[in-house]
Amino acid sequence: MNLFYTSSIILFFLSFFMGFLVYLKDKKNKLNRLWFIFSIFVATWSMLLYLVSSAQNELDAEKWQYALDISALGIPVAYFYFITNFLSLKVKRVTSIIIFGATLDLIFFSTTTLFKVGVIKKFAFFWVDTGPYYFIFPFFFLSLIFCAIALLVIEYRKKINSIERKKQIKYQLIAGAIGFSGGVVNFLPQLFDVFPFGSHIILVYTSIVSYMIFKYRLFNVRLILVEIAIFLLNLFLFLNIFTSYAKVDFILNVSVSVTVFILSTLLLRGIYRDINDREKIAVLAQNMSIANDRLRTMEEQKTEFVSIASHQLRTPLTVIKGYASMILEGTFGATSPTVREAVENLYKSSEKIVVLVEDLLTVSRIEQGRMALVFEKVNLVNFLQDVFSEIITETREAGIDIAFNVEGNKQFFVSIDPGKFKQALRHILDNAIKYTPGGGRIRVSISRENLSEKARIAISDTGIGMSPEQLKSIFESFNLRAEMNNSKSTKVNSKDDDNAEQELERSPIAKNNTMGIGLYIAEEIIDAHNGNLRIESAGTGTGTTVIVDIPCV
Incomplete structure (x- = not known):
């Protein structure tokens, strides 16, 4: 057997098994x-080429040549449709009609003497003896191949984000150009005295596509190499049974073959299971990524909604508060004590809602990264005394003893945004007032933190205190109300939701409808001032100390 015969046989087996294994991996996939x-046409063509060239007489060679021409016509057609599907291109119906019509005409034409006269002895084996219009066949063949390769070139020159996809197209282009140049070579002996070494070159095409399968997952095939090795090993052991000369050898060969077959099956099953698990994990990871993107979008939409809704609430609240203030000042005439009390409650409630709306807007700006600060050099002692004077009346009404102390009567100068920093301190002080019962104490002090040269503001109270769990999550927005909901849900059944909600509304944490955003805002504002905020509490019922450190200037 010479090299020409050998290359044809190798091409047959390689094309068939590669195509068959790819098909088995995903029978429903059109590309597969x-x-x-395409692989079947190439394998059939290579086997028929071997049968023609190795025929012992002219009659057998001519018979195989007819079949060879028909299979050769299917190669460019299958390749063209494979490439268009690979590139996700849709072939027009008119184009398909023209291609298949021309193919059928050529199949009929190949049986006439206009196409081929018969076969002749050439290069020590039989080869086709062409007729006067044989050139139509290579023209049809090369036209389809050229169109397919041109589509690959056009797609490769486009901007493709996936590097792996780019390499798939690149190697398919190289493989097609090299492989089908071999097909062209096999047309040359009909015209010139050139040896038909096209089969050797087509082997290069199959090898490159095989490399693409392994390296760049052209068909999503991950086990082809392992399966081929296992198949060849089992085939060798099975054939080895028939070479046994003695009974002992026969039994041994059968035992080894059966054992290896069982182990191979178990190995493949394990690999399949592992791949399925990995694919499931990949799908879950992809789903999680999509879900995260959706959550991020929803979070942005929520923030935008809060911002818009808060802005819309500002105007009517300002009007309500303004008219209530005018009624209390007597602008519209004298009012009875009952009406005055109702209007005072209206004014206080609207004032709290205005603060809440401002907090929501602040949260919206924080989450969107739009919180602007205008820094000024401020005497911190004077600044705190002004804030302190604003809450004196409120603490007295609540029956809380409050005191302000400065270490050594020193002066502390800091660079702050007065409006934002005051908002942060008011949230801390408001919390201290809200969660400290009548008869309790609140102490505000300023001192110098020696190690970092920062001014330290400490606000201590004898209020309800905080549990370790609350301390861990206290700075999360809206967490206080959520924690109350969680604690209540562990104590009541779903049927008592209404009662639980009423109890929550009456609880100290829910009082004044703070919703837990105060400390979250305070922490973000202080952090924007390059300061830090921390909370200390020995537990529930032991009071709380909030410490704010801010750099001095």
Whole structure:
């Protein structure tokens, strides 16, 4: 057997098994099916080429040559449709009609003497003896191949984000150009005295596509190499049974073959299971990524909604508060004590809602990264005394003893945004007032933190205190109300939701409808001032100390 015969046989087995294994991996995938069809045409062509060239007489050679021409006509057609599907291109119906019509005409034409006269002895084996219009066949063949390769070139020159996809197209282009140049070579002996070494070159095409399968997952095939090795090993052991000369050898060979077959099956099953698990994990990771993107979008939409809604609430609240203030000042005339009390409650409630709306807007700006600060050099002692004077009346009404102390009567100068920093301190002080019962104490002090040269503001109270769990999550927005909901849900059944909600509304934490955003805002504002805020508490019922450190200037 010479090299020409050998290359034809190798091409047959390689094309068939590569196509068949790809098809088995995903029978429903159109690309896999088209590759299998193309591989069958190539394998059939290579086997028939071997049968023609190795025929012992002219009659057998001519018989195989007819079949060879028909299979050769299917190669460019299958390749064209494989490439268009690979590139996700849709072939127009008119184009398909023209291609298949021309193919059928050429199949009929190949049986006439206009196409070929017969076969002749050439290069020590039989070869086709062409007729006067044989050139139509290579023209049809090369036209389809050229169109397919041109589509690959056009797609490769486009901007493709996926590097892996780019390499798939690149190697398919190289493989097609090299492989089908071999097909062209096989047309040359009909015209010139050139040896038909096209089969050797087509082997290069199959090898490159195989490399693409392994390296760049052209068909999503991950086990082809392992399966081929296992198949060849089992085939060798099975054939080895028939070479046994003695009974002992026969039994041994059968035992080894059966054992290896069982172990191979178990190995493949394990690999399949592992791949399925990995694919499931990959799908879950992809789903999680999509879900995260959706959550991020929803979070942005929520923030935008809060911002818009808060802005819309500002105007009517300002009007309500303004008219209530005018009624209390007597602008519209004298009012009875009952009406005055109702209007005072209206004014206080609207004032709290205005503060809440401002907090929501602040949260919206924080989450959107739009919180602007205008820094000024401020005497911190004077600044705190002004804030302190604003809450004196409120603490007295609540029956809380409050005191302000400065270490050594020193002066502390800091660079702050007065409006924002005051908002942060008011949230801390408001919390201390809200959660400290009548008869309790609140102490505000300023001192110098020696190690970091920062001014330290400490606000201590004898209020309800905080549990370790609350301390861990206290700075999360809206967490206080959520924590109350969680604690209540562990104590009541779902049927008592209304009662639980009423109890929550009456609880100290829910009082004044703070919703837990105060400390979250305070922490973000202080952090924007390059300061830090921390909370200390020995537990529930032991009071709380909030410490704010801010750099001095």
